[in-house]
Amino acid sequence: MKMFSSVLDGCELRYQNLSDNSLGEKGVGAFESLLKSQRSLEGLYLINDGISEAAARAVCELIPCTEKLKVLQFHNNMTGDEGAIAISELVKHSPALENVRCSSTRVASEGGVALAEALGTCNNLKKLDLRDNMFALPGCPNLNELNLSYLNLADEGCIVLANALRESATLLKVLEISGNEITAKAAPALPSLITSQRLLIKLNLFENELKDEGVDEIKDMFKALPLCWLHWMIMILKGEDYQESDEDGDENELES
Template identity: 25%
Template structure:
């Protein structure tokens, strides 16, 4: 979603909702649509370039000058809630070189209104990042969000950026995804997180990070109470790395709320430590473990962690995790005792009719407050749908249900469709 002139523009992608051929059976109001559901489907991994949520100006041409950033910009700047003018510049795909970064650094030193800077997919490199980091250190710089997605940055550039993190107390969001910073770069950044850094959101997707780098990151989590969102998607974290991160999550100083570990080579081995963290961490609200081979054993461990009253997890994504009906028994038990979980994605697992019947038993429990459930491509049968329909007659919370790509005939879901006339059901949207 992007803001321009006070208006909201939303970018939708088929990566957000995997197939556009889904059928919306029945909205409760005319305002409901497939688009509105797509924007809600936050449990699935977003595209590499997620929609921006910040006010800003896009400069699509390399010849666009950075000089205007040094003064009050006349490009219809946005005003924040306090009435002050905030500027944001999107300079993605602009062929920016070291020369341009020198001008940007100068602008950062003299412009205290610039809040957002997006340099996505420019050949910035380590040398240019050093120049930018010098600008970030200046007391006049009030930049809050910096995107350096796919900018040819390595561990060498992270040294300068780490120095900037230590002296800049304004930066809140940093995106270094798709840069080969590796474990050495993560170690440097982690040192920066320990100091006066107020960073709240850190994105490190596909950065060649392994378990070795997670040790330093876990140490930072123990001493940093500001970081709220951490995205490590596409790194070879593994069970050992997850165990290290979980130790950091258990620390009372850690206030992390969102953790993305999509496609991180995690197996059941690391889930034991993560389950322990869920028992002691009351801050974590969103956990994404998609496309990891945790299996039924890993799910059982996680489900035990969810049962603890300390666990306040609201969103759980376990799509494509090699889960079967066997694991659903433990998950059902967790649904009966956890009143916090609101969204769950089990897409791409072989749940089958037996698994859905077990989950349906959990949905019947009055403690279960689940509102959105994704069961896309789960080998579900008509028999499972009947059990689910029975559960939803007594469940007054579930609003969104996705059963797409399960080869269900219309007759198989007729009982679910009929829930639109049931006063006890809150089901608004059904995909099948």
């Protein structure tokens, strides 16, 4: 790793993808000279790298400038709260961020709050993936894709989320909230949320506990939405993959 780093030392890279390596803190240290030389990074990918809290701190300390950074991906690491706090400092100094993925990183409330506060300063953020963690939601007015699956939101969390999104993120195109144990109790909060998202094309409610009662609560919402929205949502509620079709028969079936 040190040899590879030294060969590239001094090269001005726009993207660094170091994913799928067992980096850890020592591995990050091996790339010290390369990371320190980067002042124009637009994308940094550290997916499935065994990034611990110490390794996350090392990454954030070594990169000298993130003003141009647009993509930051830390998926599937052992970052934890302390690592998330370190990442949040990097995020605060990355005003151009558009795409952040910090999913499956073992971050609990303390790190989640720090990261959420930092993300709240990212006015250009368009895509945010925080699944499989326990986070708060920042206000991101330009957000168009949000994945909060498998966070154990439950009914209370779903209602809070619905209220927050109606005010803080009205340009969503994709909303993923599968696997959150949402029941019919939270269903009444969904129609006003969805109808406030005029650009929405995908809503994923798969692996929740809505059942027939919950679906009945939101069926009027389906009637008010364009057919393309209806198709997406019915398929995903049933847990089926959406397959776009131009056949009139499919559309007629949905309309019925």
